[in-house]
Structures are given as structure tokens and as C-alpha cells.
Amino acid sequence: MSARPVEIHLHKASRVLEVAFDDGRSFRFTSEYLRVHSPSAEVAGHGPGQEVLQVGKEDVAITGVEQVGNYAVQLEFDDGHNSGIYTWDYLYRLGAEHEQNWNRYLKRLAEAGHRRNENRLN
Numbered sequence: 001m002s003a004r005p006v007e008i009h010l011h012k013a014s015r016v017l018e019v020a021f022d023d024g025r026s027f028r029f030t031s032e033y034l035r036v037h038s039p040s041a042e043v044a045g046h047g048p049g050q051e052v053l054q055v056g057k058e059d060v061a062i063t064g065v066e067q068v069g070n071y072a073v074q075l076e077f078d079d080g081h082n083s084g085i086y087t088w089d090y091l092y093r094l095g096a097e098h099e100q101n102w103n104r105y106l107k108r109l110a111e112a113g114h115r116r117n118e119n120r121l122n
Helices: 031-036 090-098 098-111
Strands: 007-009 016-021 024-031 060-067 072-077 085-087
Touching: 007 060, 016 031, 016 090, 024 072, 024 085, 031 072, 031 098, 072 090, 085 090, 090 098
Parallel strands: none
Antiparallel strands: 007 016, 016 024, 060 072, 072 085
16 A cells, blocks of 8 residues: 555745655655646646656745545646646655656756756745
8 A cells, every 4th residue: 555645734935845654754845846747737748758848937836735535636836737636656756756856857957958047946
């Protein structure tokens, strides 16, 4: 059986979503990280290789967190994006694989000729 969240807390000032799981692991996700890794078709596409690179999301904030059944949350971002359903397994994977995912994202940005604005909050 997969790990399930026991606590989800949105820290609005720092734009961080903290999720504690029942196996004792806890992850802190920046809004930017969750936004650029949204499982929505708009971001993830409809299959492997169809991902859409998200740029300019350094200042994005989560404005809402709504539980979906007993298996996920839907996040609403202040840029209007709200179509991603983050299952517990997906959130856990995002936390456990944070470093690899983030480095892959930065590499994709560089390859596309984009740079993050390091002077921003995230």
C-alpha cells in the first residue's frame, strides 16, 4: 500500500506546500516546483514526450488546495492553472525525486534558451 498524507499545510508567505506522509517522510514543495510539474494535460501532455516546458513560474503562488476524494489534491495557482490532480503517489514521487526532477527542469530550461530569475522568491 502506498504512503498517504497525514498533514498538508500551505505556507502562503513562503509559497511552500508541506506534506507529511504516514511513513514518517515529509516534503516541502515550492509553488514553482509543483506548478512546473503539474500532472495536467496542459503541462504533462497526453503521453511521453508531449510535456510542455513551463517558463516564468518563479513568482507563482498556490491560492487553493482542495482534496479530491481519498486519493489526491487539486491545486489552484494564481496564474489561473488549476487542472492538475496530484495523487498521493504522485506527490510522494515528486518529493522523493525532487533533486532529479528539479535538475532535469533546469536543464530543459537551459536547452530551450530560458533562465530562471534567481532574484525572485523561489
